[in-house]
Amino acid sequence: MNIMSEAAVEKALDQKMNTVPFKMIGKDVSVYYGEKRALFDVNLNIRENTVTALIGPSGCGKSTFLRTLNRMNDTIENCRVTGKITLDEDDIYDPTIDVVELRARVGMVFQKPNPFPKSIYDNVAYGPRIHGLARTKADFDEVVETSLHKAGLWNEVKDRLHEPGTGLSGGQQQRLCIARAVAVSPEVILMDEPCSALDPIATAKVEELIHELRTNFTIVIVTHSMQQAARVSQRTAMFHLGNLVEENDTDKMFTNPDDQRTQDYIMGRFG
Amino acid sequence: MSTSLLLLLIVVIGFIAYFSGRSRSLALAGGKLSNLHSLPGYHGSYVAIWAMLPAALVLGTWLIAAPIYIDSSTRAALPDTVQSQGAASLQLALGQVKSVAGGLLRLSGEEVAALESGAANLRSTLAAKGVALAGEGEPYMIAAAQHFNTMTVTNRWLMSAVVLLIAVVGGIYAIRNVAARFRARNQVERVILGSLIVASSIAILTTVGIVTSMLSEAGRFFTMVSPFEFFFGTVWDPRFAAAGSGGASGQFGLIPLLAGTLYIAFVAMLFAVPIGLFAAIYMAEYASPRLRSTAKPLLEVLAGIPTIVYGFFALVTVGPFLRDISAQLNGLVTGNYQNFIQAQSVVTAGIVMGIMLIPFVSSLSDDIITQVPRALRDGSLGLGATRSETVKKVILPAALPGIVGALLLTASRAVGETMIVVLAAGVAARMQINPFEPMTTVTVKIVNQLTGDLEFTSPQTLVAFALGITLFVITLGLNIYALYIVRKYREQYE
Numbered sequence: 001m002n003i004m005s006e007a008a009v010e011k012a013l014d015q016k017m018n019t020v021p022f023k024m025i026g027k028d029v030s031v032y033y034g035e036k037r038a039l040f041d042v043n044l045n046i047r048e049n050t051v052t053a054l055i056g057p058s059g060c061g062k063s064t065f066l067r068t069l070n071r072m073n074d075t076i077e078n079c080r081v082t083g084k085i086t087l088d089e090d091d092i093y094d095p096t097i098d099v100v101e102l103r104a105r106v107g108m109v110f111q112k113p114n115p116f117p118k119s120i121y122d123n124v125a126y127g128p129r130i131h132g133l134a135r136t137k138a139d140f141d142e143v144v145e146t147s148l149h150k151a152g153l154w155n156e157v158k159d160r161l162h163e164p165g166t167g168l169s170g171g172q173q174q175r176l177c178i179a180r181a182v183a184v185s186p187e188v189i190l191m192d193e194p195c196s197a198l199d200p201i202a203t204a205k206v207e208e209l210i211h212e213l214r215t216n217f218t219i220v221i222v223t224h225s226m227q228q229a230a231r232v233s234q235r236t237a238m239f240h241l242g243n244l245v246e247e248n249d250t251d252k253m254f255t256n257p258d259d260q261r262t263q264d265y266i267m268g269r270f271g
Numbered sequence: 272m273s274t275s276l277l278l279l280l281i282v283v284i285g286f287i288a289y290f291s292g293r294s295r296s297l298a299l300a301g302g303k304l305s306n307l308h309s310l311p312g313y314h315g316s317y318v319a320i321w322a323m324l325p326a327a328l329v330l331g332t333w334l335i336a337a338p339i340y341i342d343s344s345t346r347a348a349l350p351d352t353v354q355s356q357g358a359a360s361l362q363l364a365l366g367q368v369k370s371v372a373g374g375l376l377r378l379s380g381e382e383v384a385a386l387e388s389g390a391a392n393l394r395s396t397l398a399a400k401g402v403a404l405a406g407e408g409e410p411y412m413i414a415a416a417q418h419f420n421t422m423t424v425t426n427r428w429l430m431s432a433v434v435l436l437i438a439v440v441g442g443i444y445a446i447r448n449v450a451a452r453f454r455a456r457n458q459v460e461r462v463i464l465g466s467l468i469v470a471s472s473i474a475i476l477t478t479v480g481i482v483t484s485m486l487s488e489a490g491r492f493f494t495m496v497s498p499f500e501f502f503f504g505t506v507w508d509p510r511f512a513a514a515g516s517g518g519a520s521g522q523f524g525l526i527p528l529l530a531g532t533l534y535i536a537f538v539a540m541l542f543a544v545p546i547g548l549f550a551a552i553y554m555a556e557y558a559s560p561r562l563r564s565t566a567k568p569l570l571e572v573l574a575g576i577p578t579i580v581y582g583f584f585a586l587v588t589v590g591p592f593l594r595d596i597s598a599q600l601n602g603l604v605t606g607n608y609q610n611f612i613q614a615q616s617v618v619t620a621g622i623v624m625g626i627m628l629i630p631f632v633s634s635l636s637d638d639i640i641t642q643v644p645r646a647l648r649d650g651s652l653g654l655g656a657t658r659s660e661t662v663k664k665v666i667l668p669a670a671l672p673g674i675v676g677a678l679l680l681t682a683s684r685a686v687g688e689t690m691i692v693v694l695a696a697g698v699a700a701r702m703q704i705n706p707f708e709p710m711t712t713v714t715v716k717i718v719n720q721l722t723g724d725l726e727f728t729s730p731q732t733l734v735a736f737a738l739g740i741t742l743f744v745i746t747l748g749l750n751i752y753a754l755y756i757v758r759k760y761r762e763q764y765e
Contacts, residue, residue: 075652077560104655114646117669126664127654177650184654 023048023188023218024069024106029083031064031073038064041083042244044237046188051210051219053229053250056239057265062222065239066190069220070106071099087188104131107186111193113173115165115180120157123165123176124148127184143183150216151179152209171202178209182217189213191221195228207232226266230254238262277330277431281438285323288442292318292449299451309456317455320462321445326438333430341426345419350411364412367405372416372423374402386413485743488727488736495730496523501737507700509720509731523734525741527700531617531710532742535696536685538621538706539628544678546625547632554633555640556662567637574630578690585623585695590614593622597707613697617706620696624688628681635677639670639757672756679753683746689714713738 024046031039039061046052046069054062064073071092073079085092092102104127115123124144128134134143144161148154153175157168165176174194181189191210195203210219210232223229229236230250237247238259246259257263293315300306307314346354346365353364374397375383385391393408449455493501504524550570554563590613597612612618643666651661667674697709698719720735727733 070653072649072653075649100655100657102655103653107655108649108653110646110649110653112646114644114650116647116650116665126651126656130654130656130660130664180650180654 020047020050022046023088025084025086026065026068027084027086029065029068029081029085031061031068032080032082033076034078038242039068040242042239044244044247046218046220047235048218049214049216050235051214051221051233052235052237053233054220054222054237054239055224055226055229055265056245058224060239061242062237062239063192066192066220066222069188069190070103070108072103072108074099104184105186106188106190107181107184109174109177109181109189109191109194112197113170113177115168115173115176117164117166119162120148120165120168120176121161124179124183126180131184133184147179147183150182150213151175152205152212153179169202171198171205174198174202174206175209178206178213182213186217188218188220191219193222193224196224203228226254238265240265274330274334277434278327280435281323281326281330284326284435284438284442285319288322288445289315289319291442292316292446295446295449296451296455299449306451308452308454309459313455313459314449314453316459318442318445318449320459322438322442324462325441326434329437330430330434333434337426337430341419341422344422345415348415348418353411363405367408368412368415368419370402370404371397371408371412372419374400374404375413375416375420377402482740482743485736485740488733489740492730492733492737495733501525501734505702507716509734521731523730523737525713525738527702528711528713528716528738529741530702531696531700532686532712532714534704534706534710535617535620535624535692535712536682536688538617539624539685540678540682542622542625543628543632543681547629547681548636548674550629550633551636551640552662552667555637556658556666567634570630571634572630573627574634576627578627578688579694581623581627582690582694585619585691589623590616590619590695593619612707613709615695615697615709617696617708617710620692621706623695624685624691627688627691628685631681631684632677635680636670636674639673639677640666642673643669672759676753676755676757679749679756683749683753686749687714687742687746689718693718713742717742 022045026042026044026046029039029042029044030037042061042065044065054066056062067073068081068085069092071081073081081093087102087105090097092106116126118126121144124147125134125140128140128143134140145154145158148157153172156172157176165173168176174197178189178194194210195206198206207228210221213219221229221232223232233250235247236250236253238245238253238257238261240261246253246257246262248258253262254266257266293311296307296309296311296314300311304310309317342365345368346361349361349364349368353361356364371393377400378386378396382391382396386393386396389410393410393413394404394406397404397408501523502525504522505526506522506524507527509521509523554567554570558566593612593616594610594614598608598610601611602608647665647669648661651665652658656664692712693715696711696715698711698715699709700711700716701708703710717735717738720732720738725732
């Protein structure tokens, strides 16, 4: 048995990508804000335990698509979604689906770190508390600790769990928000430009974390940084003017894309 | 020249100054505006300010100072016999001299001559011209009055000449300053800054003035009634200020009034806080924009109703309703149709005041709740929390300090409210805990003590100032604390 280098393992993984099952399937997804149409019949599938990056110029609809995946668009007035999105066969826009339950399965991390004005502990325990995932103090302690471990934050905050989460640095706050999302044990984690408000070092830590989270979660990430998309994702989808231009293996996207527009965007000719 | 004509002339000079300053700067620019440091309009304004501002300041000072000088000069011209009679009669004589002076202006030369020679009676001559004199009038008054008239006329001309001279000189000085690189813009902006400072200091000085006058009047009260008796007295029985009685027979205990004030404010808050807060949560978190855009202004209309109207409402509707319904209830339970709620009572005043306060609570809390960043809402909803969990666990805790501040502001309004309690709470200064009985408040007693013809020398009236300053200190304390909390909360999200 020959020992493969880490890069080779990744490569082998990526080549097998086409056989990975779909976690979420989006079919003819269109979104309207009032009269304005923001997405045009997008067909995009999200593969299990994969990092899928959504790229494209500002206003192309990538964040809108991301927010349809856990129905966060519901909180926006006048927003209407058509088409079908399924999560493990369940139609998430079906009236019988409880949107609260859906969001527990499909968690979200936002562009700007948004810890609640509570202690670090209470921030992480927030989700488990409302969903009744833990009962005793010991259960909660365990959930908080494992979540913070998963978010790579435990060693930095273990001595000040009861200080306010807003007192952490920007990068730590974002990892706290990731821990908060992880604590609910979602199946999918959506990340909306999670590093856009962070400095390069904090960004590197979050990217490393995304890499590790992939083993347990399916991740969809919106990013403006081509390098980030190339670094963290296995699949990349390119949006332009509300249309899905191309979806492909990340390697292929960045070396030999099928669509001229993708080529132009990656080369920095527009965007 | 009259003062208004003088003012008009100053304004005209200002206009001329503006346009000459502007055209001079344009000439200096040589067809290229960028040669100038400031736009021509600033040069014009600079010259106009120099023409008008010093002249207006001198005019103002002159108008205040000149009458004082003329009075003292005329007083000095009165004969020594009058001078030695004491301040009060000297003041009286001066007043008469002034009316004579006014009358003399209406007389012809011969009539004045007749008066001076003593041939005509001063009083009857003036009365014929429609000027009534208080006394017969002494001969020396004619001379003094003429002295007064000459001084007034000289003063007018002198004032006009000086003020106009200053305006012209100011304008010319400023025009000479205008140059291509002259920083007219900075100069004009300094003047604007100065006027802003003056405006805000007027507001502050007025407050200081009110407080000082209240303090000095309250101080007079405390020379008649000891502060200990006032602040810790439990009986309010001021009696009446009979002439010559000295008026010290009454008892001025603050405690029953303060108890009533706080009790009624408490009942009002008990009523207004839950309703207002729930309304605010609904408006901020649940209501659709369409509903919100109609319901919120409607709710705020309540805040625009004059409080006297709430007073009527309490007096003719709520009070009798509570009284009748209590009689019915009592009848159903005990068979005795005796009302246990008085028409004028703590609950009546409290409920109506609570209605008045609802829009304050809801509007202030609504602003604070909507200030909670959307990111926090999304964060909570994104974790699968429902709207009400989000409100309860994230939004309200985040907004709590601000809401507490809003409630304190509302409470200070409740404590200072007057018209509703005057009509609905009753006037009996009693200490009791039954909310169905009448009680009275500090504001009601201020109104009572100051209604009618009064002289401000007896403790019965002066006590109003002591009550007023007490109330002022309470509401000021509440307001300062509330603003402190609200400000602290604002910093959290910046």
